[in-house]
Amino acid sequence: MNLENQDNKNMATLADKKSKKLLIINSIFIITWLVIAAFPFIWTFLGSFKVREDFFSRSDWWYVISGFNTIIETGGRYTLNAYKEAWIEGEFWYAARNTVIVTFFVVTISLFLGTLGGYALSRSPYRYAFWILITALVFRAMPHITLVSGYLFPFFQLNIWGILPTTIIVLVAINQPFTLWLLYSFF
Amino acid sequence: MLPTCVAMVLFIAIPIVSIFVQSLFIEHQKPTIEIEICDPFGCKKEIGVDVEAYAAMNKEKPLGRFNGFKTYIDRNHLAFKELYEGWSNSKTFSEFSRTFFNLPFYKALIFTLTYTLFVTPFVICLGFIIALSINALSQKIKGPTIFVTILPMIVTPLMGSLVLFWMIDAEGIIGSTIQDLFNDPYLSLKASTKLTWITLITYGIWHHSPFAFIVFYAALQTVPQDPIEAAIIDGADRWQRIRHVVIPHLYPVAVFIALISMMDNIRVFEPILGFSAEASAQSFSWLIYNDLRNIEVMNFGSAASTSILTIIMVGILLTPVLIKTWREFGESR
Numbered sequence: 001m002n003l004e005n006q007d008n009k010n011m012a013t014l015a016d017k018k019s020k021k022l023l024i025i026n027s028i029f030i031i032t033w034l035v036i037a038a039f040p041f042i043w044t045f046l047g048s049f050k051v052r053e054d055f056f057s058r059s060d061w062w063y064v065i066s067g068f069n070t071i072i073e074t075g076g077r078y079t080l081n082a083y084k085e086a087w088i089e090g091e092f093w094y095a096a097r098n099t100v101i102v103t104f105f106v107v108t109i110s111l112f113l114g115t116l117g118g119y120a121l122s123r124s125p126y127r128y129a130f131w132i133l134i135t136a137l138v139f140r141a142m143p144h145i146t147l148v149s150g151y152l153f154p155f156f157q158l159n160i161w162g163i164l165p166t167t168i169i170v171l172v173a174i175n176q177p178f179t180l181w182l183l184y185s186f187f
Numbered sequence: 188m189l190p191t192c193v194a195m196v197l198f199i200a201i202p203i204v205s206i207f208v209q210s211l212f213i214e215h216q217k218p219t220i221e222i223e224i225c226d227p228f229g230c231k232k233e234i235g236v237d238v239e240a241y242a243a244m245n246k247e248k249p250l251g252r253f254n255g256f257k258t259y260i261d262r263n264h265l266a267f268k269e270l271y272e273g274w275s276n277s278k279t280f281s282e283f284s285r286t287f288f289n290l291p292f293y294k295a296l297i298f299t300l301t302y303t304l305f306v307t308p309f310v311i312c313l314g315f316i317i318a319l320s321i322n323a324l325s326q327k328i329k330g331p332t333i334f335v336t337i338l339p340m341i342v343t344p345l346m347g348s349l350v351l352f353w354m355i356d357a358e359g360i361i362g363s364t365i366q367d368l369f370n371d372p373y374l375s376l377k378a379s380t381k382l383t384w385i386t387l388i389t390y391g392i393w394h395h396s397p398f399a400f401i402v403f404y405a406a407l408q409t410v411p412q413d414p415i416e417a418a419i420i421d422g423a424d425r426w427q428r429i430r431h432v433v434i435p436h437l438y439p440v441a442v443f444i445a446l447i448s449m450m451d452n453i454r455v456f457e458p459i460l461g462f463s464a465e466a467s468a469q470s471f472s473w474l475i476y477n478d479l480r481n482i483e484v485m486n487f488g489s490a491a492s493t494s495i496l497t498i499i500m501v502g503i504l505l506t507p508v509l510i511k512t513w514r515e516f517g518e519s520r
Contacts, residue, residue: 033320034336037393041342055359143456146472146497
């Protein structure tokens with residue numbers, strides 16, 4: 001029995017062995033895709049160490065790598081000027097701090113509520129659980145921005161707009177349908 | 188379950204009711220007042236806005252005055268009157284279509300639909316092919332490959348589109364290469380409507396394919412091995428195995444991806460900002476944003492009616508897929 005199984009497996013792997021042509025086509029496809037996917041980011045990363053004239057150079061795109069104008073302006077091939085500007089003048093740290101706070105709280109609260117809700121819905125024997133899930137799906141379909149004018153007006157009246165807690169609560173609520181659907185299928 | 192429901196009712200259901208109510212109202216007519224302006228050469232009477240009275244009116248009725256469904260049919264929304272006039276005044280169909288495309292709502296409708304209908308199928312196909320090829324790779328290089336593959340998705344849409352926007356700039360690498368290729372120093376991807384649409388759709392495919400890839404890749408791991416081995420013994424080649432064993436198994440997953448990616452594509456917004464393409468490509472989301480972005484004069488009524496119309500549009504578009512999900516889901520319970 002065991003031997004037979006082994007035989008079968010060998011046969012399967014033998015037939016499954018890719019032909020050389022397929023392997024080449026596959027590799028070419030994957031490499032093309034990886035270049036398409038990653039090139040913009042690599043390019044921007046390289047460009048971020050150069051001065052503006054190199055990143056947007058009319059004369060020669062190779063300047064982004066060779067840093068022709070960067071050498072003239074700063075003396076070195078790489079410069080951290082753009083980063084300095086972003087951190088100090090652009091107040092990047094401030095935006096980064098807010099993003100971290102919002103992300104942390106939204107993920108924690110969403111998961112907490114979503115787990116409770118998903119578990120309850122998947123174990124509930126009642127018919128209304130089905131309706132709640134369908135409603136959640138419909139809510140998921142709506143563009144978020146359609147709700148914005150619904151939020152803005154009451155928030156202006158209550159004067160609670162433009163502060164972090166409001167952002168967090170709204171984001172949690174908007175993410176709730178999707179969280180619910182994903183977690184529902186886990187239980 | 189209760190907290191989830193409360194959150195959804197409070198922050199999704201109630202805002203929908205709220206935008207519906209808002210959409211019935213319109214800002215107050217500005218009360219006018221006659222002001223006498225005197226200079227050394229005599230006095231002139233001018234008509235100006237009575238700012239104080241206007242503020243008082245806004246305070247008393249912050250929603251504005253009741254307008255009924257008139258906002259829905261004005262020029263910026265359904266524009267029935269303009270459509271009717273355009274239809275009766277134009278002799279040829281192309282003349283009518285020009286009127287049609289000049290109305291903001293229909294312009295946005297056409298762009299949003301084109302974007303969704305092009306991006307969704309391409310995303311599904313490309314995601315499936317990538318998942319198949321990566322699945323065939325050796326274990327060692329799978330990890331890094333997957334990481335690079337999902338890069339376009341994990342980077343926020345605004346950043347991704349900005350990065351590409353810099354590259355297609357006439358002085359960026361792609362933009363100048365295309366100019367060289369076609370030997371036309373004035374060719375710009377931003378100038379013509381058609382090219383902008385193609386750029387946005389290409390961006391959409393680039394951005395969304397990784398999502399389809401992830402879901403397909405996860406599903407590929409659950410394809411049962413027995414039927415595949417049986418197919419091999421029956422002499423099926425690779426293509427036949429994919430066609431008759433793998434694709435039927437992944438069909439429900441493909442429906443799920445279609446549903447989610449249609450939902451995401453209809454709300455296309457960030458790429459339009461990122462590519463500064465609002466002149467030639469406007470989506471529903473952009474229309475709403477446009478009504479609200481000026482903090483001094485927010486057109487709540489107009490934005491709210493666009494929102495309601497968008498919700499109805501989304502409902503119509505997704506009904507077939509929703510009904511399908513409903514049936515499958517109802518059976519499984």
